[in-house]
Amino acid sequence: MHIIVIGCGLAGLTVAIALKRGGHTVEMLESAAEISYIGAGKATVHLYWLSSRSNFVGIQVSPNSSRILRKLGVDKFIEKYVTEPIDLKMMRWEDGKMLVETPLKEPAHNEYGSPYWHIHRADLHRGLLECATELGITLHLNSRVVEVDPYGPSLVTKEGKRYTADLIVASDGLNSVCRAVVLGKPGPPVPTGQMVYRVTLPVRELKDIPEVKDLITTPRNNHWIGPQGTILSYLLEGVNETLINFVFTCDVNMPDGVNQKIGDNKEIRASFKKWDPRLDMILEHVDEVLEWRLYTHEEMPTWVHGSGKMCVIGDAAHAMTPYLAQGAAMGIEDSAILGGLLAKFPSKDTLHKALLLYEKLRLPRVTKVANESINSRYFTQMPDGPEQEERDEYLLSHPGVQVGHRNNRSRKEFLDELFGYDAYKVLETASI
Numbered sequence: 001m002h003i004i005v006i007g008c009g010l011a012g013l014t015v016a017i018a019l020k021r022g023g024h025t026v027e028m029l030e031s032a033a034e035i036s037y038i039g040a041g042k043a044t045v046h047l048y049w050l051s052s053r054s055n056f057v058g059i060q061v062s063p064n065s066s067r068i069l070r071k072l073g074v075d076k077f078i079e080k081y082v083t084e085p086i087d088l089k090m091m092r093w094e095d096g097k098m099l100v101e102t103p104l105k106e107p108a109h110n111e112y113g114s115p116y117w118h119i120h121r122a123d124l125h126r127g128l129l130e131c132a133t134e135l136g137i138t139l140h141l142n143s144r145v146v147e148v149d150p151y152g153p154s155l156v157t158k159e160g161k162r163y164t165a166d167l168i169v170a171s172d173g174l175n176s177v178c179r180a181v182v183l184g185k186p187g188p189p190v191p192t193g194q195m196v197y198r199v200t201l202p203v204r205e206l207k208d209i210p211e212v213k214d215l216i217t218t219p220r221n222n223h224w225i226g227p228q229g230t231i232l233s234y235l236l237e238g239v240n241e242t243l244i245n246f247v248f249t250c251d252v253n254m255p256d257g258v259n260q261k262i263g264d265n266k267e268i269r270a271s272f273k274k275w276d277p278r279l280d281m282i283l284e285h286v287d288e289v290l291e292w293r294l295y296t297h298e299e300m301p302t303w304v305h306g307s308g309k310m311c312v313i314g315d316a317a318h319a320m321t322p323y324l325a326q327g328a329a330m331g332i333e334d335s336a337i338l339g340g341l342l343a344k345f346p347s348k349d350t351l352h353k354a355l356l357l358y359e360k361l362r363l364p365r366v367t368k369v370a371n372e373s374i375n376s377r378y379f380t381q382m383p384d385g386p387e388q389e390e391r392d393e394y395l396l397s398h399p400g401v402q403v404g405h406r407n408n409r410s411r412k413e414f415l416d417e418l419f420g421y422d423a424y425k426v427l428e429t430a431s432i
Helices: 010-021 063-071 075-081 105-110 121-134 178-183 210-217 265-271 277-283 327-344 348-380 386-397 412-419 423-428
Strands: 002-006 025-029 035-037 048-050 053-055 058-061 087-092 098-103 117-120 138-140 145-149 154-157 162-164 167-170 190-202 221-226 229-237 242-251 260-263 289-296 310-312
Touching: 002 010, 010 025, 010 121, 010 167, 010 327, 058 063, 058 121, 058 229, 058 327, 063 075, 063 327, 063 412, 063 423, 075 117, 075 121, 075 229, 098 105, 098 386, 105 412, 117 121, 117 229, 117 242, 121 138, 145 178, 167 178, 178 310, 190 265, 210 242, 210 277, 242 265, 260 265, 265 277, 265 289, 310 348, 327 348, 327 423, 348 412
Parallel strands: 002 025, 002 167, 025 138, 087 221, 167 310
Antiparallel strands: 035 048, 058 117, 087 098, 145 154, 154 162, 190 242, 190 289, 221 229, 229 242, 260 289
16 A cells, blocks of 8 residues: 655654555655754753754653564664663652562563663664664654545645645644544643753763762662652763763643753752752753743544544554653554555555554543553652652652552562553454
């Protein structure tokens, strides 16, 4: 089949690769006039720009998604840029006291059969793009879609060029135009009431601060959990040097109507001034901060247009909160399932049934992960008081990974379901 993928983000590139490897002809349309990767200067935000918007800096690729990237052959383009965190460490917000520690690297390899990676988002995107280019996938830049006919299916770009295909796969992100076409009504993003401050800086800038030595030398997920906020840090293997990535999450502190902006370190230092003193030591070395308002989507009743010739994928279908770091992973899983089904059932005659099966296989999975992400927010962001004190006592007395653990990042059965998900085993038994 001839398939058009709208959007050249992580999910869009992954599904294009999966579809191409399944034997289909694939064209991609991207609204950006060019794709470039910009690393800012000394101790500033290292931004990845696609079109005119900045995207998240670091990204976590858990075993359920690294398995897919390896199967698709993307790993050879990114392996020199990944780090493998040894564990996840949750700490009390005001003093960095460890509450619970759970392994990541060892179970990823030995239980789930695929590594847990940290990588700069730009390096992952560039690797996907290089893989797509090597496969001969056609990419049309400066091609903003302004009109979609899901029955053709066909679409028209802002330049007036019309494209036709057998299938349109819409991966046009949080503010998807195609989401409304599938729904038959607007489906705008929903504010979460929270925002993030994101900073990335070279670890060499911090090497003379003995208090932060562990943070800049040991690859792990460091989590500070506190009232209405969390902080995450991890190491990234940058193109030229090792970086440390920080994500500060808190209630919105941005002007109305502003969704993202570049600020300095004054606001973030004021917002987190009572937290672990090591954090302010680090923020002294930061010049610029990316401020990003967080949105999600209401659950869609269907991801497939009634014509049977158009579907949505990734954030266009299910933008979710970031508290489990699974947003990109769910889009990568979508890509594997959709690509695998259309390789298994490649005929236009069975296309609609294959798309409905894609929805049936993916919607419950994504809904559960989205709900667990929300649960994680409220478990980790309790206000100080008796409930928080009881939570901390529980974490201290229940170390590591255990069956029935209250913390979903330590709950054995949930982690087995989350990280142990194998899209290709799911495909083996899929039938229409």
